[in-house]
Amino acid sequence: MSIKELAENANHKDFDSKRHQELLDKANEAVANTDVDPRWHPLVHVAPKAGWMNDPNGVCYFNGRYHMFFQHYPYGSKWGPMHWGHATSTDLVTWQRESIALAPSEKYDEDGVWSGTSLVLSEGELAVFYTGNRWVNGEDDTDGKVQTQCLAVSTDGQNFTKLGPILEAPEGVEDIRDPKVWREADRWWMIIGVSAPVEDGPNRGQVWLYSSDDLIDWEFERVLYEDPDPLCYMVECPDFFEMDGKRVLVYCPMTTAPRRGYGQRNGHNNGYAAGDWEPGGEFVVKHEFSQFDWGHHYYAPQSLRVPDGRQIIFGWMGGFELPLASQKDDAWSGHLATPRVLELDDDYVLRATPIAEFAELRDVDNAVVLDEFTLGVDETRELLEDAGPVDIELEVDLTKTSSEQVSLLVNRISDTEYAEVAYDSLSNRVVLDRGKVGSTDRGYRAAPYTGGDVLKLRVIIDRGSVEVIIGDGEHAVSSLVFPREGKRGIALASTGGKIAVNKLAIYPLRSIWA
Numbered sequence: 001m002s003i004k005e006l007a008e009n010a011n012h013k014d015f016d017s018k019r020h021q022e023l024l025d026k027a028n029e030a031v032a033n034t035d036v037d038p039r040w041h042p043l044v045h046v047a048p049k050a051g052w053m054n055d056p057n058g059v060c061y062f063n064g065r066y067h068m069f070f071q072h073y074p075y076g077s078k079w080g081p082m083h084w085g086h087a088t089s090t091d092l093v094t095w096q097r098e099s100i101a102l103a104p105s106e107k108y109d110e111d112g113v114w115s116g117t118s119l120v121l122s123e124g125e126l127a128v129f130y131t132g133n134r135w136v137n138g139e140d141d142t143d144g145k146v147q148t149q150c151l152a153v154s155t156d157g158q159n160f161t162k163l164g165p166i167l168e169a170p171e172g173v174e175d176i177r178d179p180k181v182w183r184e185a186d187r188w189w190m191i192i193g194v195s196a197p198v199e200d201g202p203n204r205g206q207v208w209l210y211s212s213d214d215l216i217d218w219e220f221e222r223v224l225y226e227d228p229d230p231l232c233y234m235v236e237c238p239d240f241f242e243m244d245g246k247r248v249l250v251y252c253p254m255t256t257a258p259r260r261g262y263g264q265r266n267g268h269n270n271g272y273a274a275g276d277w278e279p280g281g282e283f284v285v286k287h288e289f290s291q292f293d294w295g296h297h298y299y300a301p302q303s304l305r306v307p308d309g310r311q312i313i314f315g316w317m318g319g320f321e322l323p324l325a326s327q328k329d330d331a332w333s334g335h336l337a338t339p340r341v342l343e344l345d346d347d348y349v350l351r352a353t354p355i356a357e358f359a360e361l362r363d364v365d366n367a368v369v370l371d372e373f374t375l376g377v378d379e380t381r382e383l384l385e386d387a388g389p390v391d392i393e394l395e396v397d398l399t400k401t402s403s404e405q406v407s408l409l410v411n412r413i414s415d416t417e418y419a420e421v422a423y424d425s426l427s428n429r430v431v432l433d434r435g436k437v438g439s440t441d442r443g444y445r446a447a448p449y450t451g452g453d454v455l456k457l458r459v460i461i462d463r464g465s466v467e468v469i470i471g472d473g474e475h476a477v478s479s480l481v482f483p484r485e486g487k488r489g490i491a492l493a494s495t496g497g498k499i500a501v502n503k504l505a506i507y508p509l510r511s512i513w514a
């Protein structure tokens with residue numbers, strides 16, 4: 001399918017590119033004229049220069065560069081009428097900020113160019129699919145919304161022509177969004193997240209499957225998936241891809257289930273189900289929904305098969321449970337997580353670890369690298385007095401460790417103020433605790449520990465966030481963490497016993513901004 005053919009068949013042929021450009025210019029200017037407070041603004045994670053961001057969108061490899069678009073509100077640190085912000089990279093490690101790519105400009109997307117994905121049609125021809133959002137009352141969602149799946153095309157990845165709606169919401173369906181489109185078995189396929197009305201009960205979170213032979217007219221195929229939680233009323237940002245002949249569905253369930261226990265602690269959570277699927281058939285689930293990252297802030301992940309065959313996933317570290325401290329005085333909110341490479345094992349268990357090339361940011365000359373040592377009973381050993389962004393690798397022999405917790409104290413302002421990353425042997429969980437961090441946005445999260453006798457933690461610390469990858473990536477805990485002003489030390493601490501460290505390395509990180 002070429003852009004020329006799409007333009008001929010399009011439903012909207014009078015896109016006013018001049019007006020769109022004026023809106024983009026205004027939005028770019030607003031960002032350029034906003035100064036953020038740098039204290040927590042990310043140095044090793046993708047974010048706009050200022051303003052609000054949420055989901056990664058349209059991630060692709062196109063014309064020799066990786067393109068990362070994202071939900072962006074340029075006029076403030078709160079969620080608002082969505083634009084698509086834009087950054088690019090040649091190596092997935094260093095990034096360059098680009099001009100905003102899409103602004104709400106048409107009747108069908110006048111209240112927001114919401115999330116979606118990219119499809120490289122051919123060398124030099126890119127299509128993006130997104131949800132156009134419109135409030136019925138023109139103001140907010142109190143009287144309902146109209147969500148339409150839309151198409152836009154580009155030859156340079158920077159300037160887009162909107163070709164308009166390709167799929168209207170069926171009667172009675174209000175929340176239907178975040179299209180993902182791919183080519184398989186000589187057809188185009190699309191999945192969308194839906195809040196599906198059902199008889200005699202609350203709406204159910206489902207993923208709907210459509211197919212097409214021209215990318216413009218779409219036929220409903222089936223309900224591909226329904227979240228097993230009867231209180232899940234909406235599925236956002238579904239991503240569906242093949243790995244080693246199996247299928248993974250990554251998605252974000254929204255549920256009214258009470259928050260008890262460790263799982264699904266956020267208003268918005270992420271996870272995956274895995275199974276088997278053949279085009280035209282049913283999705284046969286072999287691995288039921290499982291949370292993917294247990295932190296406060298990991299949402300709306302979107303993955304990309306990169307040219308060397310790896311499936312890499314990009315999540316958003318931010319949240320709708322507001323306010324976040326950075327919003328109040330600092331003029332920004334949200335950043336992407338470190339790109340993670342996915343692996344699916346024979347039991348359909350998904351693992352995610354930071355891409356290998358992320359290590360290129362390490363300043364190895366200034367690293368702290370400690371080989372085997374034992375930390376005594378109730379001992380705290382300072383490792384760095386004041387750290388910027390760092391990448392930490394910790395390996396501990398649990399068979400020789402008697403300490404109840406293996407605690408890395410980070411953002412350590414004083415003996416009593418720090419964030420704690422700990423393996424807790426009582427609950428057998430890995431905890432990220434912001435309770436003593438000295439700022440707002442407190443609370444802890446804890447992921448199950450499913451590793452063996454050798455505990456492996458990878459901890460990536462940015463100015464305003466901590467990502468913890470556990471073991472070989474079975475689980476992770478990622479949260480925004482906003483330390484009070486002061487030094488940001490790092491220490492290792494034991495509780496009621498000893499810690500047998502195999503290896504501990506702390507690498508200062510260079511900025512990702514080229």
Ligand code: FRU
Pocket residue numbers: 054055071082114115116131177178236237299300
């Ligand atoms: C998920 C989400 C999407 C929607 C977008 C709007 O975070 O709610 O479902 O398209 O954000 O910004």
